Amino acid sequence: MILGKDFFDRDCLEVAPELVGKIIVRKTDDGEMRVRITETEAYRGEEDKACHASRGRTPRTELLYAESGTIYIYLIYGMHWLMNVVTGGKDNPQGVLFRCGEGLSGPGKLTRHLKIDKSLNGKSFFSNPQIWIEDDGFKSAIKTAPRVGVDYAGDEWKSKPWRFIMSAE
DNA sequence: TTAGTGATATCC
DNA sequence: GATATCACTAAA
Numbered sequence: 001m002i003l004g005k006d007f008f009d010r011d012c013l014e015v016a017p018e019l020v021g022k023i024i025v026r027k028t029d030d031g032e033m034r035v036r037i038t039e040t041e042a043y044r045g046e047e048d049k050a051c052h053a054s055r056g057r058t059p060r061t062e063l064l065y066a067e068s069g070t071i072y073i074y075l076i077y078g079m080h081w082l083m084n085v086v087t088g089g090k091d092n093p094q095g096v097l098f099r100c101g102e103g104l105s106g107p108g109k110l111t112r113h114l115k116i117d118k119s120l121n122g123k124s125f126f127s128n129p130q131i132w133i134e135d136d137g138f139k140s141a142i143k144t145a146p147r148v149g150v151d152y153a154g155d156e157w158k159s160k161p162w163r164f165i166m167s168a169e
Numbered sequence: 170t171t172a173g174t175g176a177t178a179t180c181c
Numbered sequence: 182g183a184t185a186t187c188a189c190t191a192a193a
Contacts, residue, residue, distance in 0.1 A: 041188070043188080050188075051188095052188080055178080058177080058178075059177085060176085060177060060178085074176090074188075075174095075175070075176055075177090076175095076176090076187060076188065076189060077173080077174065077175080077186095077187060077189050077190085078173075078174030078175030078176070078187090078189095079173070079174050079175080079189070079190075080174095080188095080189050080190070082188060082189085084188085097188060099188085106189070106190070107188075107189075108189050108190060109189095109190080147188075148188070148189095149187085149188050149189075150188065152186090152187085
């Protein structure tokens with residue numbers, strides 16, 4: 001079953017752990033790819049110092065304020081595209097980062113493998129012929145951990161257990 | 170451990 | 182206009 005707007009239209013702390021174990025389906029001219037999500041991170045609004053939206057609404061973060069299910073693609077370190085999905089509804093800048101997929105390691109590799117770049121920025125995960133997310137009924141144990149690469153956000157925010165990882169068993 | 174890379178935000 | 186920063190990876 002393909003995830004619709006209702007799935008994303010909730011708090012990112014609910015959406016992020018539920019996305020673990022789901023499948024990203026990516027369709028390109030070369031065919032169709034499927035990757036099971038193994039790791040996500042939640043970024044929760046302007047009060048979250050680690051969230052891009054914490055510095056206010058800018059042209060880049062504008063998409064975080066869009067409808068739930070909007071795809072937010074961001075180029076980091078000049079070389080890597082990171083993919084997020086907007087959650088929490090309009091004018092509520094929450095997002096979930098797709099951090100890793102099965103057989104891969106790291107968000108940069110995930111997007112490279114799926115041929116994701118800014119051409120998908122601003123698209124949505126439903127009613128989209130290029131990319132969507134499926135639930136095949138797979139359930140997995142999930143563990144949490146502090147988020148990665150957010151040292152700049154200060155102790156309170158960098159220690160939040162908002163990283164969700166598929167557990168081996 | 171360090172280099173590489175470029176969009177974005179922030180400061181002139 | 183300039184420069185500092187960054188939700189990373191690969192090579193060493």
